[in-house]
Amino acid sequence: MKANLKRCTLKPLCLAMLLSSSMLSANSYAEDVQSIFITGEIKAGDSQTFFSPQSDTWRVQIEWMLPEGEVAKPGDVVVVFEGGSIASTIEQDEVSLNNAQDELKRQQNKGQQAILEAEFALTRAELLLEKAKIDAAVPKSHVSVFDYEENQLKLEQAVIQKHKAKASLAEAKTTAQVNIRKQEIEIARLQINLKENRERLNDLTHKATNQGPILYANHPWYGSKLFSGATAQPGWKIAEIPAMTGLYLEAWVHEIDYKHLTLDQSVNLTLDAYQKTPITAKLTNLSTQPEERKEWGKDAYYRAVFSFDETQKLKILPGMTGRVRLQGGQSE
Structure with missing residues (x-):
């Protein structure tokens, strides 16, 4: 009888424990289901961006870049593009210009002599x-009578010779002016070409105006980092030097998760480099127009900007990655 009573009193206790455990598991599961993680990358509000220059061909090669992560100072060479064909054209233009200037001097001397x-x-x-x-x-x-007639004939001939000599002088002056002007135009054309090609060659060497670490851009098709020796098309983003102020986390939010975001929403931001030290951030910018991210498929994504206090003791650098966690549409 006592044994049966003991079993009866234990059953409610076991049932209560099982129910409590089930409720905890359900709550934990619900919490996990409601949690939304949004990953992004630290960006700088004021940065110097380097793009591949215009070219006569559809592509341009990156000849050299400052190693990624190294700190560039204003005036330092950061990116150099291949310009062998332009350099060869400049050499030809310089030779042609020297020859044209020599020809101008020859035409000037020839005209003066004429x-x-x-x-x-x-x-x-x-x-x-x-x-x-x-x-x-x-x-x-x-x-x-013979001498008189001869003198009259010589007078007529002398008048004609004077008119011819006068016309020859005018023609010599005109010819000299035309030849000199033509050569001056040719020199001006060569000088313009030489100046343009030198500017193009100079544009192939990009220097820093900001001080900061250089970050390589991603290939717009494959998503991999660009590198020295890579081939790019004109207008591609090659690298950037971000400023060390105005930092923020840029994230691209999937259209399904977009509804959980609210402007000025406070969130906890955890950087991958400082996972044990979360910081407080605020959603300060949220795009209203979705965009396609080709490297992620055909789904639509919204750009979100999370700003945070830069006075914290963490050494936060552009290019770092981090994540914010949302729960049930509210910040953690």
Whole structure:
């Protein structure tokens, strides 16, 4: 009888323990189901971004980059793109420009020589005309008819020669001016080409204006990090130097989880580098238009910005990754 009574009193106790354990498991399971983790990357509000330059071809090669993570100072060379073809063109332009300048000097000397000769011919023609006028002015009574007629003919010839010499001088001046002007235009064209190519070559060398660590960009197609020797298309983002102020966590939220976010919502942010030291952050920017992230598929994602207090003792750097945890649409 006592044994049966003992068994009867134990059954309610066991049942209560089982029910309590089941409730705890259910609560834990519900909590896990309601938890939403959003991962992102630390970004800087003010950063210097380097893009691949324009090129005559559809691609450009990265010749050299400062090792990722190294701190660049203003004026340091950060990215250099391959410019062998442009350098070769510059050498050809320099040779052509030197030849054109030599040709200009030759044309100037040639023109001056032609003008001097034409001026001398005109002066001689004018002197011969003056002499012919004197001879032709002698009356018939003082010379023979033959000499008189000859003097008149020489006068006419002298007048014609003067007109020819004058026309030759004008032609020499015009020819010299045209040849010199044509050569000056050619020199100007070569100088413009040389300047443009030098600027293009200079654009292939990118220098830092900010001080900070350099971060390589991801390949827009494959998502892998770009590197020295990689080939890029004009306009691609190659690298950036973020500022050490204005840091925030940028995350891309799936359209399913978007409804759990509210602007100015406070959350606990845990950085992967400081997992034991969560910090408080606030959702300060939430896009209203979804975007496709090709590397993640065809689903839509919303850009979210979580700002945090930078005065904390943690050494937070751009490029670090972290996560925020949402629960039931509210912050943890």
